[in-house]
Amino acid sequence: MVCGKRPVLVYVSPLAVAIFLLALVLAVHFSCMAYKLDALHQFLALPEPYRCPTCPYCNGSRSPAPRFVKPDPWTFWNSIGQPKFVVAPMVDQSELPFRALCKKYGATLAYSPMFHSKNFSESPEYRRWQFSTDPTVDRPLFVQFCGHDGDTVLAAARHVEDQCDAVDLNLGCPQGIARRGQYGSFLMERWDVIHTILHTLSVELKIPVTAKMRVFEDEGLTLRYARMLRDAGAHVIAVHGRTREMKGAETGLADLNMIRKVKQHITSVPVIANGNILQFADAVSNLAATGCDAVMSAEALLWDARLFSNPPHPVLTGRNFQCDKITRLAGVSTAIEYMDVFVRRFRVDLGFCKAHIFKLVHHSLEVFPEMRLRLGDYDCHATSLDEFVTFLRDLHALEVTHGPDGPYTKRPKGPKAAVSTDGSSFEVTAMLLPVMPNSVPLPLPLTTMGNSLASSSLVCEGTGRAPFSLPRRPSIFFSDTQNG
Numbered sequence: 001m002v003c004g005k006r007p008v009l010v011y012v013s014p015l016a017v018a019i020f021l022l023a024l025v026l027a028v029h030f031s032c033m034a035y036k037l038d039a040l041h042q043f044l045a046l047p048e049p050y051r052c053p054t055c056p057y058c059n060g061s062r063s064p065a066p067r068f069v070k071p072d073p074w075t076f077w078n079s080i081g082q083p084k085f086v087v088a089p090m091v092d093q094s095e096l097p098f099r100a101l102c103k104k105y106g107a108t109l110a111y112s113p114m115f116h117s118k119n120f121s122e123s124p125e126y127r128r129w130q131f132s133t134d135p136t137v138d139r140p141l142f143v144q145f146c147g148h149d150g151d152t153v154l155a156a157a158r159h160v161e162d163q164c165d166a167v168d169l170n171l172g173c174p175q176g177i178a179r180r181g182q183y184g185s186f187l188m189e190r191w192d193v194i195h196t197i198l199h200t201l202s203v204e205l206k207i208p209v210t211a212k213m214r215v216f217e218d219e220g221l222t223l224r225y226a227r228m229l230r231d232a233g234a235h236v237i238a239v240h241g242r243t244r245e246m247k248g249a250e251t252g253l254a255d256l257n258m259i260r261k262v263k264q265h266i267t268s269v270p271v272i273a274n275g276n277i278l279q280f281a282d283a284v285s286n287l288a289a290t291g292c293d294a295v296m297s298a299e300a301l302l303w304d305a306r307l308f309s310n311p312p313h314p315v316l317t318g319r320n321f322q323c324d325k326i327t328r329l330a331g332v333s334t335a336i337e338y339m340d341v342f343v344r345r346f347r348v349d350l351g352f353c354k355a356h357i358f359k360l361v362h363h364s365l366e367v368f369p370e371m372r373l374r375l376g377d378y379d380c381h382a383t384s385l386d387e388f389v390t391f392l393r394d395l396h397a398l399e400v401t402h403g404p405d406g407p408y409t410k411r412p413k414g415p416k417a418a419v420s421t422d423g424s425s426f427e428v429t430a431m432l433l434p435v436m437p438n439s440v441p442l443p444l445p446l447t448t449m450g451n452s453l454a455s456s457s458l459v460c461e462g463t464g465r466a467p468f469s470l471p472r473r474p475s476i477f478f479s480d481t482q483n484g
């Protein structure tokens with residue numbers, strides 16, 4: 001017999017367990033964040049200029065004397081014509097015919113897509129497939145690479161150094177593939193690696209090296225990072241005003257203020273501002289807001305490659321805007337010119353081109369969904385350039401004969417947004433009002449809407465409340481493909 005010992009049953013409420021687990025998860029999360037930030041803050045304490053003990057040019061195992069005489073950053077910038085409007089690097093999308101098209105319409109500098117340095121250095125097929133250029137239309141040109149090893153990036157860069165004006169290092173790619181390959185924005189905590197790559201290229205190449213960075217949340221760290229890039233030899237710095245975490249649904253608005261601070265801080269090299277461009281007016285206002293030497297656009301150019309020429313009927317992103325017949329016809333005409341003039345002249349993989357066509361004529365495909373199916377059915381290996389051109393001419397003819405004059409009807413997706421301004425919440429239909437009369441805003445939930453503050457205003461329908469402030473990071477509509 002067991003005396004005096006009775007089992008004690010303690011009732012633990014499931015709610016208490018849930019609260020405990022939640023608290024545990026939050027505690028771990030915040031301590032990890034604090035740890036990460038702490039680790040990053042150690043960079044602030046590094047001596048300047050940053051020198052890396054494992055860099056062969058810093059530790060004396062190779063001579064740091066440049067193999068070729070190069071102009072200083074500003075002389076270099078002047079020698080390429082002080083470009084103002086820049087086509088961003090875009091994987092599979094900033095290929096030669098697209099760059100040439102953008103240059104015809106106002107772009108004054110273009111980046112190639114990002115190439116993997118290992119593949120590029122080792123595989124002639126990869127080079128032929130991914131890279132082509134033509135000096136008559138394609139200068140100035142920066143060719144971008146990713147990688148985590150100085151000698152590999154150098155080996156890749158040697159293949160292009162006679163065909164471009166600078167070689168750029170991708171420090172922005174936030175995708176999982178970059179995490180696995182240890183490149184792009186996943187080097188933001190590996191200053192030794194970044195430094196070594198830039199230092200290697202700046203010593204060994206005939207042409208300057210440049211860098212395209214993302215920002216940190218922390219201003220001091222961002223400025224220190226930019227100084228490190230400059231000191232490692234970057235002749236131009238492009239600043240994408242988003243952090244690495246700002247991608248996909250978390251993309252949000254670029255921080256132009258942070259870009260401005262980098263520009264004010266780094267005076268010895270030209271700085272290019274990147275982010276928040278929807279149309280030409282934004283390019284102008286971004287230049288004014290950041291004080292940068294040039295402004296770079298990616299996504300908006302995919303919708304309208306004529307953006308930098310301030311076109312009379314600009315085609316805006318189809319995710320938020322619908323447009324009238326004149327504007328839709330302008331989009332189809334741009335696609336025809338891209339295919340029939342530029343791709344015909346500079347042949348590239350038609351897979352790149354098909355992706356361009358989908359965006360350039362998106363608005364007409366909304367009106368004629370059967371044409372979307374037809375385009376989707378084309379197998380790029382079995383379809384000729386002429387068939388694509390015929391498709392586009394058919395689409396143009398359809399628009400002329402059957403396209404509605406006004407904007408087409410498109411139903412907004414998702415629920416109305418509940419937005420809080422001063423702590424109180426209320427239901428609104430938020431609309432983005434563009435300055436162009438020929439584009440009509442779609443009522444969209446605020447949470448799926450990005451905007452271009454320079455040219456747009458938000459109104460609340462049916463609430464009688466004045467325009468409200470945006471949440472700090474509204475998801476931006478034109479950037480679900482943020483790659484760099």
Ligand SMILES: Cc1cc2nc3c(=O)[nH]c(=O)nc-3n(C[C@H](O)[C@H](O)[C@H](O)COP(=O)(O)O)c2cc1C
Pocket residue numbers: 088089090091093113114144170171172173212240274275276277296297298299300479481482483484
């Ligand atoms: C389709 C696509 C491909 C991209 N590829 C690259 C790339 O190869 N290298 C890079 O540095 N950034 C890349 N990016 C990021 C852009 O260069 C740019 O930094 C980003 O889109 C922000 O500019 P935006 O607001 O004008 O779109 C890509 C963006 C898009 C939309």
